Amino acid sequence: MSGAFLVLASFLASAVEGVEALTIVLAAGVTRGWRSTFVGLGAALVILAIITAILGPALTVIPIDALRLVVGGLLLVFGLQWLRKAILRASGYKATHDEAAIYQRELAAAQSSDRVTRAGLDWYAFTLSFKGVLLEGLEVIFIVVTFGATAHQVGLAALGAAIALVLVVAIGVAVHQPLTRVPENVLKFAVGLLLSSFGTFWAAEGAGVRWPGSDAAILGILAVLAVISFLYVAVLRRQYEARELQTAA
């Protein structure tokens, strides 16, 4: 059961970050050329693969209780960060991620930047693509490694991430534009819920807590956290709309 959630969380998180990275790569490639952009992309992917190859096995040698306490705690804090922002976006207090606007902004910046060549590469395209993919990829790696190591299934987590990235790239190549129709906040909400629920379960278990129903408690935590999160969205949305009406009046 946790295997299915593991693949799902990795898949969804990777899809979200993949879409954001695709926007940056597309902007660089369309304005500055694809060769330098792809070299930057490839360099970032190599570094991300090395980090995963080192961290994944390294984390599994740590005693499981200590691993679950620390890594579970990190996962919980990270997941709550995603969930908090998703709730604020869903209720209107925070602007949703506008992939089209970000693409236009990156296009304009790339078009106006000077052409500097280093090692035969358009340096702006290389660094933009490299930094964009590396930063977005680090979030994926964090989720894959922490979630996977705590469940002792890093390979499965990496599989979910790989499927998502292949899908995003394939669709991006097919449509040749940023993927603006992806319901990013819905995906981030789901990932935030999954990471927070599993983080809560594992961190507490690492501290010595005995959950009623053992692994089945994860479903209970997920269900309760989902209901509470939807309640928070409903309350905040009503509050936001009331304030907007007051401001308009």
Place this chain on the structure above:
Amino acid sequence: MHVLTGFVRFWYDFIIGDDWMIAAAVAITLVILALLAHAAPWFLLPVVVILALGFSLWRATR
């Protein structure tokens, strides 16, 4: 030194983000649970998570 502070700031923003109080509440609760070990109440962390999230949202929207 600049590289070191930049590195620390990156990881702080990456994991903790906008509200450090959530991370603090989680950390304190985990310390309490670890000290209580098998006598720790299972519902403590979920309750703290729900309350910390609610409090953070309230602070962000007032």
